């Protein structure tokens with residue numbers, strides 16, 4: 105039976121691997137060899153990666169791909185995409201190519217405010233807390249002046265603090281709701297540092313306040329943290345064209361447009377469909393988020409909360425046909441950074457940002473929203489015409505062939521065969537087996 109380990113974090117990388125091998129891998133040398141295969145021969149680069157997280161043993165590769173031909177606000181981009189799923193980059197590229205000849209994508213940042221809260225517990229009279237807050241607010245703002253000096257110089261910083269009475273949600277629960285502008289930074293660390301200082305000043309001032317002392321009831325700081333729900337940090341992207349321009353191989357433009365709009369309306373109405381529909385959108389968004397070193401957990405949490413903002417989880421995209429014009433759009437909250445975090449540390453992130461022509465955070469918001477819209481267009485287009493499996497399995501074929509450890513000759517013969525046959529896992533296995541018994 106494996107015993108708990110103490111002081112694991114203090115061990116060297118080699119000692120950690122040795123412990124792991126003994127505890128969980130039966131000292132199998134081939135198991136640990138795979139970790140070593142993924143070490144980078146450039147020791148400085150390896151050290152950089154080791155330091156990104158804690159207890160690092162190796163690197164975990166994901167493919168870095170490019171989807172070209174994205175015309176966004178009349179500028180042509182090639183989108184860097186990092187993810188593990190086949191057919192996503194092909195789908196993005198396909199949608200980009202389709203819209204390139206139809207005016208491209210229009211994207212616009214609606215707002216860029218982020219927020220965070222100091223969460224309070226207070227059992228006294230509401231009017232006492234309200235008047236204390238009005239009195240102490242200038243001191244709260246003053247107390248972060250040093251922290252936010254440079255951010256203010258850039259045109260950002262704290263925008264406002266309001267006291268929120270949240271006792272209808274939870275007994276004795278109040279918040280200091282703080283709004284920030286963080287310019288090209290995602291802002292999590294900046295906001296958290298500000299919030300913790302605001303909380304500290306609030307607590308100190310409250311402890312010395314006569315009203316609270318007289319009642320012996322003080323507001324208590326429970327915790328201070330930014331919110332990853334950022335509905336005031338919002339971006340919109342859109343494509344449009346004449347319905348007749350949507351003509352597909354076996355289906356005319358009008359029929360396609362109507363079926364497409366119906367598919368989006370179904371995702372609007374039915375949460376079970378909406379979740380998969382939005383997963384398809386996030387195929388594109390997350391891939392660019394990862395390539396540019398942004399925090400995909402933060403983005404995912406915020407986007408899905410936004411999809412539920414009206415009380416039911418729904419589609420993040422909308423489609424309409426008005427006067428013979430098809431319009432397809434997305435609106436999502438995206439708190440992104442093009443400075444800070446990993447953005448200048450990870451060489452491939454720096455490379456991705458260079459490919460994107462060193463965008464501002466606002467431009468990156470527009471690019472990511474477009475990646476989501478394009479991905480959704482490609483997926484829904486397949487869903488309402490050929491079905492998803494035809495294109496997806498065509499791209500997944502190489503994964504199956506690699507699983508079967510096929511030779512390059514077997515690969516070539518199989519790819520040729522499946523140009524005219526439907527790909528499924530069992531059909532590929534059967535075909536490869538036939539080749540091998542010939």
Ligand SMILES: CC(C)(COP(=O)([O-])OP(=O)([O-])OC[C@H]1O[C@@H](n2cnc3c(N)ncnc32)[C@H](O)[C@@H]1OP(=O)([O-])[O-])[C@@H](O)C(=O)NCCC(=O)NCCSC(=O)C[C@@](C)(O)CC(=O)[O-]
Nearest residue numbers: 191192194195197198201380381384482483486492495496
């Ligand atoms: C897969 C395609 C693109 C094939 O589409 P196709 O029409 O057979 O492609 P094609 O061979 O005619 O090529 C046309 C263009 O597609 C792109 N393309 C085509 N092949 C490649 C490739 N190998 N590598 C890179 N790009 C490729 C590329 O832009 C190419 O232009 P070119 O480069 O030749 O000038 C199409 O069927 C498609 O878009 N399918 C949708 C796939 C998809 O959405 N995958 C996501 C995974 S499924 C999922 O997770 C989400 C989902 C579907 O459940 C969401 C939902 O339910 O809403």
Ligand SMILES: NC(=O)C1=CN([C@@H]2O[C@H](COP(=O)(O)OP(=O)(O)OC[C@H]3O[C@@H](n4cnc5c(N)ncnc54)[C@H](O)[C@@H]3O)[C@@H](O)[C@H]2O)C=CC1
Nearest residue numbers: 286287288289290291292293294399402441443444445446
């Ligand atoms: N709940 C969450 O989402 C949390 C996320 N994080 C992590 O925090 C990191 C992001 O925090 P940040 O504060 O953005 O990063 P950061 O701590 O690296 O700070 C970025 C700094 O860059 C400087 N800067 C230089 N040029 C700037 C410009 N043009 N605009 C704005 N700032 C500029 C500012 O001093 C800014 O504070 C991510 O790695 C994220 O994963 C951390 C805690 C919680």
